[in-house]
Amino acid sequence: xxxxxxxxxxxxxxxxxxxTVMPLSLSLWALEPPKRWVSTSPQLTxxxxxxxxxxxxxxxxxxxxxxxxxxxxxxxxxxxxxxxxAILSCAPDLVLWDSSSFDPTLESRLFxxxxxxxxxxxxxxxxxxxASRRLIQEFRPGKxxxxxxxxxxxxxxxxxxxxxxxxxxxxxxPMVFGKKTFLFSLLEGLGxxxxxxxxxxxxxxxxxxxxxxxxxxxxxxxxKHDALSAFATKEQCKKWWPNQTxxxxxxxxxxxxRASLTPLLFLSTLDFIGKNKQ
Amino acid sequence: MNKNFSTFAFIAVLILxxxxxxxxxxxLFGDIFNSQTLGHRIFWELRMPRLLMTLALGGVLASIGTxxxxxxxxxxxxxxxxxxxxxxxxxxxxxxxxxxxKVGTPISFVFxxxxxxxxxxxxxxxxxSLLASSDRLILFGxxxxxxxxxxxxxxxxFQTQSVGGGTLKxxxxxxxxxxxxxxxxxxxxxxxxxxxxxxxxxLIDALRMGDSVARTLGxxxxxxxxxxxxxxxxxxxxxxxxxxxxxxxxxxxxQLCLILFRPASTRVLLLQSFGLGALFLSLADGISRAxxxxxxxPVGVITTLIGGPLFLxxxxxxx
Numbered sequence: 398x399x400x401x402x403x404x405x406x407x408x409x410x411x412x413x414x415x416x417t418v419m420p421l422s423l424s425l426w427a428l429e430p431p432k433r434w435v436s437t438s439p440q441l442t443x444x445x446x447x448x449x450x451x452x453x454x455x456x457x458x459x460x461x462x463x464x465x466x467x468x469x470x471x472x473x474x475x476x477x478x479x480x481x482x483a484i485l486s487c488a489p490d491l492v493l494w495d496s497s498s499f500d501p502t503l504e505s506r507l508f509x510x511x512x513x514x515x516x517x518x519x520x521x522x523x524x525x526x527x528a529s530r531r532l533i534q535e536f537r538p539g540k541x542x543x544x545x546x547x548x549x550x551x552x553x554x555x556x557x558x559x560x561x562x563x564x565x566x567x568x569x570x571p572m573v574f575g576k577k578t579f580l581f582s583l584l585e586g587l588g589x590x591x592x593x594x595x596x597x598x599x600x601x602x603x604x605x606x607x608x609x610x611x612x613x614x615x616x617x618x619x620x621k622h623d624a625l626s627a628f629a630t631k632e633q634c635k636k637w638w639p640n641q642t643x644x645x646x647x648x649x650x651x652x653x654x655r656a657s658l659t660p661l662l663f664l665s666t667l668d669f670i671g672k673n674k675q
Numbered sequence: 676m677n678k679n680f681s682t683f684a685f686i687a688v689l690i691l692x693x694x695x696x697x698x699x700x701x702x703l704f705g706d707i708f709n710s711q712t713l714g715h716r717i718f719w720e721l722r723m724p725r726l727l728m729t730l731a732l733g734g735v736l737a738s739i740g741t742x743x744x745x746x747x748x749x750x751x752x753x754x755x756x757x758x759x760x761x762x763x764x765x766x767x768x769x770x771x772x773x774x775x776x777k778v779g780t781p782i783s784f785v786f787x788x789x790x791x792x793x794x795x796x797x798x799x800x801x802x803x804s805l806l807a808s809s810d811r812l813i814l815f816g817x818x819x820x821x822x823x824x825x826x827x828x829x830x831x832x833f834q835t836q837s838v839g840g841g842t843l844k845x846x847x848x849x850x851x852x853x854x855x856x857x858x859x860x861x862x863x864x865x866x867x868x869x870x871x872x873x874x875x876x877x878l879i880d881a882l883r884m885g886d887s888v889a890r891t892l893g894x895x896x897x898x899x900x901x902x903x904x905x906x907x908x909x910x911x912x913x914x915x916x917x918x919x920x921x922x923x924x925x926x927x928x929x930q931l932c933l934i935l936f937r938p939a940s941t942r943v944l945l946l947q948s949f950g951l952g953a954l955f956l957s958l959a960d961g962i963s964r965a966x967x968x969x970x971x972x973p974v975g976v977i978t979t980l981i982g983g984p985l986f987l988x989x990x991x992x993x994x
Contacts, residue, residue, distance in 0.1 A: 479969075502779035
């Protein structure tokens, strides 16, 4: 455990940080690894289960529905809004954050009550691999889970295509996946060329319909949550590109919406991408 | 001591007794004396500091509202009327979008304060000449609010990185979980602000009667108003950097005090406002935590839901 891994936020003296936090964090891990974890995001919870660390999770936020075992875990708040009292009631000895749900004030208060936190950015394929390897290294050393090995192999052997894309988070009003999202990173990794301007280096972006219509990607991706929303998005695509020059591709939200190893295990289901164009 | 004040004291005791029991986790009465229980930890380490902080914050917002309503001779004045809150919010959003600093980090706090200080500097630069009258000051505040809010929503509409995270809920007031020492410090600062305002309340009384009357009493209206504005603006900037904007406390509480207690002077009104504001925010915070646990509503939403009807009530009573 490195001292720098302990996320810090509220003003604390540097002396306190160096002489209190470092030895405390080191000794905590060295003496006894944490056994009761609270995960503050659905994708992190899913990742923990995939890495066989799910049995340690005693609390998580709403919408942590994958795998099914995660549904039985106690809820400590809404998505992006964990409740401090509810976290404490789980008696955790570690709280895990992904950077999109990170709340520095809450983390600071937990730390002052003797509960350390770990933060993982899960905004790209590489960051998911890095988080997985870190978690394994720290808490399950010596045994790399099969699912991680499979995901790494799938990713290494992925078939690269040549396509340009927009990925829609919502169609109406249009909001696109930005460069700091897992799905964007995944599609880029498959050979996709982003048509987003370089300065749009963020998570999600509201865009105008005019802007979308003015683009000419080979593919537009959208998440298929249900048949109705998929139909509505298809209709939007027809409106934006009446000549159907752009291929509108619905991808299964259940498999691809979260930043975990799951999308990597289902890469083969995206093999159809670009076939018509090549 | 009139009958209203006795009733108020009784309700105050009830609220203070009830609020620490409101929250996401149920606590047994016996737990608070048993240091081995989780209830003991939650009660003493979380809820009591939170109660102290809401008392301090509510009190200071209401007393600044009272001060502004006196200084500007306008019952619609509240602590955010000069645009300081919008300036802080803008600074915080710039920190988040430009520098990836979430609300609550020191850099975000610094950005919020720098933005507010810039506005205070502009305010102070113009207040001796262009903004010599209270009406012009209010108009300046309205203009600043419009401009800064537009910039804020321009940034927010450009991207939604803040949506769902801390920033948006913080816009409507979100109280952090302080440590006991920090909460006591905060309470101390708020009492210091109250004491300062009470000591100089005589000057607010003079300004309330109009600038010409103040001059005949040997008081410089512009200079005095500037001193009050500098102090209160700094305090407002601090509170907004800390907890976002919490509506209606500074607006409705002074009006309620005027109707309920009919204070004889601004000094008394300041004390009453501090007390009622403290209780109002504490109760609203308790409700925000207990309404739909473990979800915690932004406290500003609750103060607005309660404060709005109360404000209409004060209008009705005045008519």
